[in-house]
Amino acid sequence: xxxxxxINVALxxxxxxxxxxxxxxxxxxxxxxLFFVSGLAVGSLYALxxxxxxxxxxxxxxxxxxxxxxxxxxxxxxxxxxxxQIWPPIAWLSSILVALLISxxxxxxxxxxxxxxEPVVKxxxxxxFALIILGLVSFIWVDDPRSLTLPTDKIGVRLxxxxxxxxxxxVFGTSIALVIGIWAYLKYTAIGLxxxxxxxxxxxxxxxxxxxxxxxxxxxxxxxVIAGFTGLMFGDLIRLEPTVITFxxxxxxxxxxxxRLEHLSLVLIGGLSMGVIESLLTLSPLLKGVRPVAPxxxxxxxxxxxxxGNRLTFGGGD
Amino acid sequence: xxxxLFHVTRSGAAGLxxxxxxxxIVPLVVGSFWLSVFTxxxxxxxxxxxxAFMYARLGMVSLTQVGLMGVGGWVMLRLNYAYGxxxxxxxxxxxxxxxxxxxxxxxxALRLRGLYLALVTLMAAGGLEIIFATFQFPNxxxxxxxxxxxxxxxxxxxxxxxxxxxYLRYTVCVTTFGFLLIEMARRLxxxxxxxxxxxxxxxxxxxxxxxxxxKTIAFALAGLIGGLAGGLLAGxxxxxxxxxxxxxxxxxxxxxxxxxxxxxxLGVVIAAALFRIVPALLxxxxxxxxxxxxxxxxxxxxxxITAPNGIAxxxxxxxxxxxxxxxxxxxxxxxxxxxxxxxxxSDSTIEIDGIKVQFGGVLALNNVSACMAEPISGIIGxxxxxKTTLMNVFSGFVASKSGxxxxxxxxxxxxxxxxxxxxxxxxxxxxxEISEDLTVAENVRVQIxxxxxxxxxxxxxxxRALAYVGMTTKARTSGADLNTFERRLTDIAKxxxxxxKLIMLDEPxxxxxxxxxxxxxxxILGIHAQTGAHVLLIDHDVxxxxxxxxxxxxxxxGVPIAFGPTHAVLSDPKVKAAYLGxxxxxx
Numbered sequence: 001x002x003x004x005x006x007i008n009v010a011l012x013x014x015x016x017x018x019x020x021x022x023x024x025x026x027x028x029x030x031x032x033x034l035f036f037v038s039g040l041a042v043g044s045l046y047a048l049x050x051x052x053x054x055x056x057x058x059x060x061x062x063x064x065x066x067x068x069x070x071x072x073x074x075x076x077x078x079x080x081x082x083x084x085q086i087w088p089p090i091a092w093l094s095s096i097l098v099a100l101l102i103s104x105x106x107x108x109x110x111x112x113x114x115x116x117x118e119p120v121v122k123x124x125x126x127x128x129f130a131l132i133i134l135g136l137v138s139f140i141w142v143d144d145p146r147s148l149t150l151p152t153d154k155i156g157v158r159l160x161x162x163x164x165x166x167x168x169x170x171v172f173g174t175s176i177a178l179v180i181g182i183w184a185y186l187k188y189t190a191i192g193l194x195x196x197x198x199x200x201x202x203x204x205x206x207x208x209x210x211x212x213x214x215x216x217x218x219x220x221x222x223x224x225v226i227a228g229f230t231g232l233m234f235g236d237l238i239r240l241e242p243t244v245i246t247f248x249x250x251x252x253x254x255x256x257x258x259x260r261l262e263h264l265s266l267v268l269i270g271g272l273s274m275g276v277i278e279s280l281l282t283l284s285p286l287l288k289g290v291r292p293v294a295p296x297x298x299x300x301x302x303x304x305x306x307x308x309g310n311r312l313t314f315g316g317g318d
Numbered sequence: 319x320x321x322x323l324f325h326v327t328r329s330g331a332a333g334l335x336x337x338x339x340x341x342x343i344v345p346l347v348v349g350s351f352w353l354s355v356f357t358x359x360x361x362x363x364x365x366x367x368x369x370a371f372m373y374a375r376l377g378m379v380s381l382t383q384v385g386l387m388g389v390g391g392w393v394m395l396r397l398n399y400a401y402g403x404x405x406x407x408x409x410x411x412x413x414x415x416x417x418x419x420x421x422x423x424x425x426x427a428l429r430l431r432g433l434y435l436a437l438v439t440l441m442a443a444g445g446l447e448i449i450f451a452t453f454q455f456p457n458x459x460x461x462x463x464x465x466x467x468x469x470x471x472x473x474x475x476x477x478x479x480x481x482x483x484x485y486l487r488y489t490v491c492v493t494t495f496g497f498l499l500i501e502m503a504r505r506l507x508x509x510x511x512x513x514x515x516x517x518x519x520x521x522x523x524x525x526x527x528x529x530x531x532x533k534t535i536a537f538a539l540a541g542l543i544g545g546l547a548g549g550l551l552a553g554x555x556x557x558x559x560x561x562x563x564x565x566x567x568x569x570x571x572x573x574x575x576x577x578x579x580x581x582x583x584l585g586v587v588i589a590a591a592l593f594r595i596v597p598a599l600l601x602x603x604x605x606x607x608x609x610x611x612x613x614x615x616x617x618x619x620x621x622x623i624t625a626p627n628g629i630a631x632x633x634x635x636x637x638x639x640x641x642x643x644x645x646x647x648x649x650x651x652x653x654x655x656x657x658x659x660x661x662x663x664s665d666s667t668i669e670i671d672g673i674k675v676q677f678g679g680v681l682a683l684n685n686v687s688a689c690m691a692e693p694i695s696g697i698i699g700x701x702x703x704x705k706t707t708l709m710n711v712f713s714g715f716v717a718s719k720s721g722x723x724x725x726x727x728x729x730x731x732x733x734x735x736x737x738x739x740x741x742x743x744x745x746x747x748x749x750x751e752i753s754e755d756l757t758v759a760e761n762v763r764v765q766i767x768x769x770x771x772x773x774x775x776x777x778x779x780x781x782r783a784l785a786y787v788g789m790t791t792k793a794r795t796s797g798a799d800l801n802t803f804e805r806r807l808t809d810i811a812k813x814x815x816x817x818x819k820l821i822m823l824d825e826p827x828x829x830x831x832x833x834x835x836x837x838x839x840x841x842i843l844g845i846h847a848q849t850g851a852h853v854l855l856i857d858h859d860v861x862x863x864x865x866x867x868x869x870x871x872x873x874x875x876g877v878p879i880a881f882g883p884t885h886a887v888l889s890d891p892k893v894k895a896a897y898l899g900x901x902x903x904x905x
Contacts, residue, residue: 063433065569113623119433120379121622127573128618135611142606247566250444253437261433289452296441296448300426303438307429 043275420541
């Protein structure tokens with residue numbers, strides 16, 4: 001086991017160094033740093049999405065494809081409230097609140113109907129929910145170029161000679177803080193212990209009296225909050241368009257795959273690496289165009305690497 | 319079975335009628351807008367058929383189908399503008415190239431299943447989406463790599479179908495051909511193999527199915543179909559746009575296939591109609607087409623929660639009022655095994671030599687050795703003793719760290735699981751692994767699909783095996799309609815076809831009544847005389863073991879604690895202690 005971890009770490013460090021050297025060779029360090037930082041910001045968004053997915057998947061067995069849609073609904077609400085000149089903090093909070101309510105609605109009313117089905121079916125059902133939200137959101141806010149700006153966009157900090165906006169710092173900081181916070185929560189609180197137990201074996205946990213409903217509700221809440229925050233930040237940093245934010249869940253899944261839908265720290269590293277590689281690819285004239293493929297290619301490779309030597313024989317678990 | 323290859327079911331007849339209607343009547347009565355909508359519906363129906371059979375027949379979720387369609391369309395357009403070959407040549411090339419793409423996609427799929435498989439295909443769809451955006455669709459322009467926008471280019475169409483109406487007919491015909499191709503594959507070897515893979519990959523391998531091969535065939539077929547659909551769509555529109563082939567569209571097509579009902583042609587047609595016709599209708603009525611998402615989503619939730627067979631399943635339930643006339647269940651007392659013969663007919667031996675298996679920190683089998691020469695040998699031991707693990711080593715599912723297993727001096731170690739089956743290894747599983755998608759005869763037939771025999775011989779052999787276990791009357795019954803005893807009997811029939819050398823039965827009497835167990839015991843006793851094969855039997859029913867097995871191996875905590883003639887082993891105090899817990903009870 002330990003040897004395997006060592007191999008993985010060594011391989012990761014080598015691959016990352018190689019990629020950065022290859023792409024950044026001969027470029028001024030300032031340019032490299034600029035792309036690196038912007039990559040970290042995008043990567044943090046992937047990681048945040050991935051963390052939201054994994055927290056929920058571990059506790060409830062649902063890979064929630066509607067996370068992106070919930071985020072989109074939240075971000076659009078925030079934009080609307082901002083248009084109505086409502087005090088900004090309320091607008092921002094509304095994004096989180098809306099996503100949270102959407103997540104809880106599904107978690108409490110629909111998810112229990114599918115509690116005993118296999119993971120693929122659960123994931124497919126959330127897709128239905130995602131479509132409903134996306135349809136409604138696109139119906140309410142017809143296609144129009146919109147943008148969402150936070151006051152933190154205008155404040156910059158100089159770091160190692162580079163100007164970094166505070167929004168990017170917030171996104172990056174939050175993703176790290178979340179990983180540490182959730183890790184501590186799972187490790188030191190009673191609910192955290194129960195969540196780990198559920199993730200380990202749902203049936204057994206039910207038998208020994210873990211309050212499944214309560215633990216699941218907390219997981220849905222947590223993932224809803226993360227989805228709302230991610231949607232808001234995505235709308236600010238990248239694009240405020242319901243369809244785009246909804247299907248941001250696909251690269252988030254890529255980040256989640258890097259952590260085997262299990263390890264939050266790996267999701268974070270995976271997400272950040274994807275963002276950085278994607279951003280650095282801009283430097284290569286050859287691969288510039290296919291840059292957004294990076295998350296998918298990385299996730300597919302990581303998945304294959306994890307599965308190497310595995311043999312599929314027995315039914316049941318995935 | 320081959321005789322059923324051209325059998326037209328009632329649902330099939332309805333499908334052909336529907337195709338004829340779409341081909342002959344529809345083009346006469348609709349305007350040019352709807353001609354184009356229906357043509358694209360037919361293309362997407364073809365593509366969705368690829369997703370549907372993967373999901374319904376193999377249980378695999380593939381989320382790349384629309385991406386594959388894009389590959390087909392891309393190749394089609396490029397070929398069209400670059401070389402001016404006839405339409406059909408381009409279409410065939412486009413489908414073949416897409417088929418190769420599908421096979422490349424199968425590479426990761428061989429090691430993945432369930433959610434992970436769905437995710438890796440989703441990653442592929444995401445990748446393709448961006449590749450389309452980079453290496454754009456040509457829409458005219460010179461040479462193979464030319465791209466031109468802003469003019470309506472010339473797209474060659476088949477000579478027989480230049481007008482829009484004729485092209486719709488052409489598309490419907492090709493789509494019907496695609497549906498029939500899938501149905502044909504389903505009725506032949508691939509279909510039987512897929513049904514077993516869907517049931518359990520282990521059972522499929524034990525039945526001699528090369529799982530890698532048949533999964534690759536499935537992906538290749540889905541690719542071919544997708545490429546065909548993409549090529550047809552390109553021919554209809556003359557220009558394509560990357561936005562048509564987004565990953566989200568692939569997900570949508572899969573979702574709608576579930577809504578429609580992936581098992582039925584009607585379900586696939588409903589899926590395509592929802593995908594293409596509903597948005598067009600909403601547009602026509604001046605309603606925001608985004609609302610179609612709401613309809614799709616609600617439909618999907620509804621289907622997933624309440625209608626596992628989709629809308630088509632519900633429709634068919636209403637139309638066909640279950641003509642239920644089940645054949646009577648098999649009565650154990652009616653089974654007359656041929657005169658019981660346990661005399662050895664061959665001198666072959668099974669040698670288990672120093673088998674050692676470790677799972678993490680658990681030593682599941684430690685140095686298990688035995689040399690079995692009797693026709694029927696038993697393996698007993700408390701739960702978790704490692705009996706099934708030993709069988710899994712025989713099957714090649716679990717690797718032994720050391721030691722070897724050989725039969726008549728032939729070492730099984732070098733063979734893959736399905737090769738062991740071809741060699742003559744048969745096994746049944748604790749949980750009877752009968753595919754519910756196949757009939758009893760087909761379930762047995764799977765086992766000898768790879769042998770070199772004429773179809774008639776195979777058929778006769780299946781009939782012989784079914785007669786032996788007394789299941790002749792059930793030959794045409796679907797696996798889903800069998801009771802436990804009948805499933806166990808089918809398992810036995812499966813084990814005795816195709817010149818078996820070693821038959822392993824893992825708790826064959828599990829869940830059976832006393833009469834049923836007795837009948838099963840008779841059958842097991844007759845197997846050696848019938849086939850000349852060794853039989854290895856695991857069971858907890860000591861009476862059955864005592865009656866059937868001449869010698870018995872006892873395992874406890876992965877260690878063999880006794881081996882020898884059954885009656886001697888069963889009266890061994892060590893064995894009693896292992897079974898009953900403490901020495902005190904062992905008097």
